[in-house]
Amino acid sequence: MPRAYNFGAGPAMLPEEILQQAQADLWNWNDQNMSILEIGHRTPIFMELMEETNHTLRRLLKIPDNYEVLFISGPARMQFSMIPLNLISKKTQAGYLISGIWSATAFEEATKVSRAYCIASSEATQFKDIPDYSFSDFKENTDYLYYTTNETVNGVRFPGLPVAQGIPLVSDMTSSILTEPINVNDYGLIFAGAQKNIANAGLTIVIIRKDFLSLIDKSTLPTIMDYETFAKHKSLYATPPTFNCYLALKMFQWVEEKGGVDALYQANMEKARILYDFIDNSSFYYCSVQQRARSIVNICFNTKDKNMDDLFVAKAAENGLLALKGHNKVGGLRASLYNAMPIEGVKKLIQFMEKFSREYS
Amino acid sequence: MPRAYNFGAGPAMLPEEILQQAQADLWNWNDQNMSILEIGHRTPIFMELMEETNHTLRRLLKIPDNYEVLFISGPARMQFSMIPLNLISKKTQAGYLISGIWSATAFEEATKVSRAYCIASSEATQFKDIPDYSFSDFKENTDYLYYTTNETVNGVRFPGLPVAQGIPLVSDMTSSILTEPINVNDYGLIFAGAQKNIANAGLTIVIIRKDFLSLIDKSTLPTIMDYETFAKHKSLYATPPTFNCYLALKMFQWVEEKGGVDALYQANMEKARILYDFIDNSSFYYCSVQQRARSIVNICFNTKDKNMDDLFVAKAAENGLLALKGHNKVGGLRASLYNAMPIEGVKKLIQFMEKFSREYS
Numbered sequence: 001m002p003r004a005y006n007f008g009a010g011p012a013m014l015p016e017e018i019l020q021q022a023q024a025d026l027w028n029w030n031d032q033n034m035s036i037l038e039i040g041h042r043t044p045i046f047m048e049l050m051e052e053t054n055h056t057l058r059r060l061l062k063i064p065d066n067y068e069v070l071f072i073s074g075p076a077r078m079q080f081s082m083i084p085l086n087l088i089s090k091k092t093q094a095g096y097l098i099s100g101i102w103s104a105t106a107f108e109e110a111t112k113v114s115r116a117y118c119i120a121s122s123e124a125t126q127f128k129d130i131p132d133y134s135f136s137d138f139k140e141n142t143d144y145l146y147y148t149t150n151e152t153v154n155g156v157r158f159p160g161l162p163v164a165q166g167i168p169l170v171s172d173m174t175s176s177i178l179t180e181p182i183n184v185n186d187y188g189l190i191f192a193g194a195q196k197n198i199a200n201a202g203l204t205i206v207i208i209r210k211d212f213l214s215l216i217d218k219s220t221l222p223t224i225m226d227y228e229t230f231a232k233h234k235s236l237y238a239t240p241p242t243f244n245c246y247l248a249l250k251m252f253q254w255v256e257e258k259g260g261v262d263a264l265y266q267a268n269m270e271k272a273r274i275l276y277d278f279i280d281n282s283s284f285y286y287c288s289v290q291q292r293a294r295s296i297v298n299i300c301f302n303t304k305d306k307n308m309d310d311l312f313v314a315k316a317a318e319n320g321l322l323a324l325k326g327h328n329k330v331g332g333l334r335a336s337l338y339n340a341m342p343i344e345g346v347k348k349l350i351q352f353m354e355k356f357s358r359e360y361s
Numbered sequence: 362m363p364r365a366y367n368f369g370a371g372p373a374m375l376p377e378e379i380l381q382q383a384q385a386d387l388w389n390w391n392d393q394n395m396s397i398l399e400i401g402h403r404t405p406i407f408m409e410l411m412e413e414t415n416h417t418l419r420r421l422l423k424i425p426d427n428y429e430v431l432f433i434s435g436p437a438r439m440q441f442s443m444i445p446l447n448l449i450s451k452k453t454q455a456g457y458l459i460s461g462i463w464s465a466t467a468f469e470e471a472t473k474v475s476r477a478y479c480i481a482s483s484e485a486t487q488f489k490d491i492p493d494y495s496f497s498d499f500k501e502n503t504d505y506l507y508y509t510t511n512e513t514v515n516g517v518r519f520p521g522l523p524v525a526q527g528i529p530l531v532s533d534m535t536s537s538i539l540t541e542p543i544n545v546n547d548y549g550l551i552f553a554g555a556q557k558n559i560a561n562a563g564l565t566i567v568i569i570r571k572d573f574l575s576l577i578d579k580s581t582l583p584t585i586m587d588y589e590t591f592a593k594h595k596s597l598y599a600t601p602p603t604f605n606c607y608l609a610l611k612m613f614q615w616v617e618e619k620g621g622v623d624a625l626y627q628a629n630m631e632k633a634r635i636l637y638d639f640i641d642n643s644s645f646y647y648c649s650v651q652q653r654a655r656s657i658v659n660i661c662f663n664t665k666d667k668n669m670d671d672l673f674v675a676k677a678a679e680n681g682l683l684a685l686k687g688h689n690k691v692g693g694l695r696a697s698l699y700n701a702m703p704i705e706g707v708k709k710l711i712q713f714m715e716k717f718s719r720e721y722s
Contacts, residue, residue, distance in 0.1 A: 004394040008401045011603055019396050023384045033365040033681065035380050037561040037608075040369045040684055073563050074435040074585075075599035081583030113583055195600055200398040202434050202563040202602030222442030222474055222586070224435075238436035239556060241563030241602065242372055247398075320394065323401055 005345035008323030009152045009298060010175070010196040013340040018250045025246070036246050041239050050235065053245055056252040060261055063184050063207060070206040070227060071235040071245055076174045076193030079204060080106040082225050083146070083170055083189065084114035089216040092141040094170075095119040097162055099293075100127045100151025101329055102172060110146070119145065127154040129290040135165055143215070144168045144188055150176040152196075153327040155300030155334065156293045161186055168209075177205075178255055179297050179339055180265045188212050194244055196297075197338050198251055203244035206230070255339065264339050271337045271346045272296040278350045284357035302332040308360060309333060319352050321345075366706035369684030370513045370659060371536070371557040374701040379611045386607070397607050402600050411596065414606055417613040421622055424545050424568060431567040431588060432596040432606055437535045437554030440565060441467040443586050444507070444531055444550065445475035450577040453502040455531075456480040458523055460654075461488045461512025462690055463533060471507070480506065488515040490651040496526055504576070505529045505549055511537040513557075514688040516661030516695065517654045522547055529570075538566075539616055540658050540700055541626045549573050555605055557658075558699050559612055564605035567591070616700065625700050632698045632707045633657040639711045645718035663693040669721060670694060680713050682706075 006013040022036075029036035030045060039046050054069050063069060072078070083106075088094055094114070096107040098121035110116035120133035145164045150157040152175045162169065168188030177192040184190065189212055194203035206227065213228045223229050229237050258264055276294065279285045279301050287294070287301045303312060312333060313325045326332035335349060367374040383397075390397035391406060400407050415430050424430060433439070444467075449455050455475070457468040459482035471477035481494035506525045511518040513536045523530065529549030538553040545551065550569045556562035567588065574589045584590050590598045619625055637655065640646045640662050648655070648662045664673060673694060674686045687693035696710060 003389065006395050006399050008399070010600070011399055011401055013399055014396060019387055019398070022398075023387050026380055026384050026387065028364065032683075034367050034683060035375060037380070037383075038367050038369070038372055038374055040372055041562065042689075043684070074439070075601075077599035078435070078583075078585045081585055085583070109584055113581060193600065195603075200602075200604050201402065201600045202605060220474060222439075222446070223470055224439045224442055225583070225586075238438035239371070239554065239562045240436075241561075241605075242556075243561050243604070244563060244602075322393075322395060323404070328403075 002320070004320040004322045005341065005348060006322045007335045007337070007341070007345075007349070009327070009334060009336045010193070011201050012196045012336060012338050014251075015254055015340045018247070018254060021250060022247065029246075037243055039242060041236060041242050046242065047236070049249060050240070050245060053249040053252065056249060056256065057205070060178065060252055060255055061182065061184055061207070066210050067184060068208050068210060068213065068231045070208065070230040071240055072204045072206060072230060073202065073238065073241045074204055075201075076172065076191060076204050077105075079172070079191045079206065080109035081113050082227070083191075084110040084116060085221055085225055086218065086227050087143050087170070087189070087212060087215055088114040088116070089143070092143045093117060093139065095138060095142045095145050095167070097131055097133070097145065097147040098123060099130045099148060099158070100154035100156050101327070102151055102153065102174075103146070103148040106146060106148070106172065122156075125290075127151065127156055128288050128293070130156060130158055130293045138165060138167065142167050144170040146170045148172040150295050150297060152298045152336070153330055155289050155295040155298045157295040159292055168212075175297055175338070178261055178264065179268050181261050194248060196336075197340075199244045199247035202241045203248065205248070267343065268296050268337065268339070271341065271343050272299060275299050275335060275337070275346055275350060278353065282353075282357060284361045285353065297337055299335045299337065300326060300330070300332060301334070304361070306331065311360070312356060315356060316349075316352055319348075321349050321352055363681070365681040365683045366702065366709060367683045368696045368698070368702070368710070370688070370695060370697045371554070372562050373557045373697060373699050375612075376615055376701045379608070379615060382611060383608065390607075398604055400603060402597060402603055407603065408597070410610060411601070411606060414610040414613065417610060417617065418566070421539065421613055421616055422543065422545055422568070427571050428545060429569050429571060429574065429592045431569065431591040432601055433565045433567060433591060434563065434599065434602045435565055436562075437533065437552060437565050438466075440533070440552045440567065441470035442474050443588070444552075445471040445477060446582055446586055447579065447588050448504050448531070448550070448573060448576055449475040449477070450504070453504045454478060454500065456499060456503045456506050456528065458492055458494070458506065458508040459484060460491045460509060460519070461515035461517050462688075463512055463514065463535075464507070464509040467507060467509070467533065483517075486651075488512065488517055489649050489654070491517060491519055491654045499526060499528065503528050505531040507531045509533040511656050511658060513659045513697070514691055516650050516656040516659045518656040520653055529573075536658055536699070539622055539625065540629050542622050555609060557697075558701075560605045560608035563602045564609065566609070628704065629657050629698065629700070632702065632704050633660060636660050636696060636698070636707055636711060639714065643714075643718060645722045646714060658698055660696045660698065661687060661691070661693060662695070665722070667692065672721070673717060676717060677710075677713055680709075682710050682713055
């Protein structure tokens with residue numbers, strides 16, 4: 001039986017060839033006669049894996065030498081605290097752009113543990129758009145401008161860089177990393193949880209400009225929350241999530257084999273285009289996110305009758321199209337089309353949607 | 362080819378039947394037609410898995426209802442900060458017993474982020490023993506007494522409960538959990554990193570008495586470091602390390618099948634006994650840890666000639682006996698005999714040690 005297409009927002013679909021390789025390596029990794037789950041993190045062969053994972057990501061994103069790549073054991077949400085605690089001094093503050101649930105949560109946490117203000121929010125649009133703002137919205141002594149490149153819950157994406165007047169950008173790229181090209185030099189810090197485009201849940205990757213490692217006094221900061229700790233110990237201060245790092249390497253190599261980020265971006269744009277086109281041309285489905293702000297990896301949509309959502313999700317699952325329910329906080333339907341989702345999956349979804357609309361409209 | 366015996370201190374050996382089950386579930390878990398790596402953490406079927414993992418551990422350790430079990434994404438080392446930040450108020454402090462590298466590191470972190478004092482340390486013995494102390498070593502307003510049940514680096518174990526005069530005990534059981542019986546009621550908080558006896562690296566389990574959840578004001582504590590966050594959201598506030606939780610359930614079920622913690626304790630005692638007996642009766646090997654304080658899961662030993670250690674490790678590996686090098690900080694040799702190490706592995710190690718000593722003495 002063929003595996004299903006998993007449209008979940010994360011933990012998300014992984015390429016079949018990687019799952020098969022992982023199955024083999026779960027028994028005997030790299031002729032070590034032990035499982036990848038059992039390998040010690042301080043063995044030379046595992047430290048080589050960490051180096052290779054780091055360098056492969058560096059090649060993929062063309063990360064300059066003045067940036068560190070950190071592999072952090074834990075959820076992306078931990079960065080909501082670590083970023084303000086590492087970057088905001090007693091005399092400075094941070095500015096947040098709020099374009100959905102995740103940036104709103106990050107802002108709330110920043111105000112809890114440090115000082116931050118909201119530059120602009122698109123909450124008044126129910127996060128159907130990105131926020132508009134002007135330079136006069138920036139306050140003095142702003143350390144960084146925080147934004148979420150792509151909001152998974154609301155299906156909203158910044159189509160380009162926010163204008164920041166020289167203030168360093170800090171971005172949550174959990175759902176967008178490796179799905180579209182970026183210029184790392186535009187950022188002070190980028191982070192991404194692994195469970196969408198990198199590996200399984202439990203690993204967060206941070207790309208940080210080296211001068212950001214020691215901006216402020218951190219003498220009372222928990223050692224495990226200090227980016228310098230990770231940089232100094234090559235992410236081996238505490239035991240790293242070894243299996244996730246292994247899987248990240250496999251995934252980075254897979255991205256390279258597929259032609260790199262540019263090639264996947266083209267594929268992702270095409271996947272998103274055919275689905276949005278179908279929705280926009282349908283009288284049964286609709287997408288209420290503004291055109292300029294539409295996500296290319298989380299396509300949020302609705303049927304004319306929201307009482308039909310559960311039936312849609314159930315019938316889709318019967319057809320091997322899984323996890324199409326929208327996030328609890330917003331309802332509706334959502335198809336996540338990360339790198340590992342083949343266009344065949346999207347075409348099958350469109351066929352199903354077409355059939356469903358004929359039967360139930 | 363049979364798999365090797367992995368004597369590493371962690372990430373450590375896992376039972377073969379669990380590795381085989383995980384291989385199958387990596388492709389299609391629980392008839393979901395998707396990998397266990399891909400399953401969403403908020404799906405009903407995954408939430409059931411979390412409940413079952415929780416309840417199976419509760420059965421194994423007879424955890425009373427007034428304790429919460431928390432599943433935290435991240436290394437055990439994060440607890441070195443979380444414990445003082447959650448438990449020590451502005452008017453109190455914590456007392457630490459230092460019996461090896463890990464308790465020393467935990468103490469250092471507690472003094473960095475809060476207020477703590479050392480009740481007693483066995484550093485003067487090079488951590489070849491547990492520390493002695495008297496009641497007069499306790500200071501006023503001591504919130505908890507912290508100790509490390511078993512020190513992996515030094516091979517030192519507390520043979521019984523430290524006397525605490527009613528002060529709540531907090532214990533790092535990363536290397537001992539499920540290897541010997543405990544009475545959870547004796548503790549305010551127990552924690553354990555997963556990569557020795559529970560699952561793969563990236564998960565930490567915390568067992569906490571419910572009144573410990575809200576001892577102090579935590580209004581500026583990072584939300585992700587607050588035990589209440591995990592308790593309130595059933596460990597699903599942020600994405601949990603889903604695969605590690607799955608593996609933990611498999612491992613807990615395996616412990617139950619083996620007869621529970623008492624049965625494994627008997628097996629562990631026997632494994633440790635035959636190895637220590639061999640070492641003590643040898644004129645080539647020796648163990649300098651005091652009898653009363655010897656670990657039953659990390660057997661640290663030396664050869665008469667430390668220049669021979671690397672050769673020992675290499676020759677052992679040729680014989681399918683892996684990762685016998687002592688920790689960098691103390692050198693020498695170390696055999697970790699956690700629950701998943703069968704007695705056949707220990708017997709094979711002893712045979713090898715016997716042969717090696719004949720050839721090189």
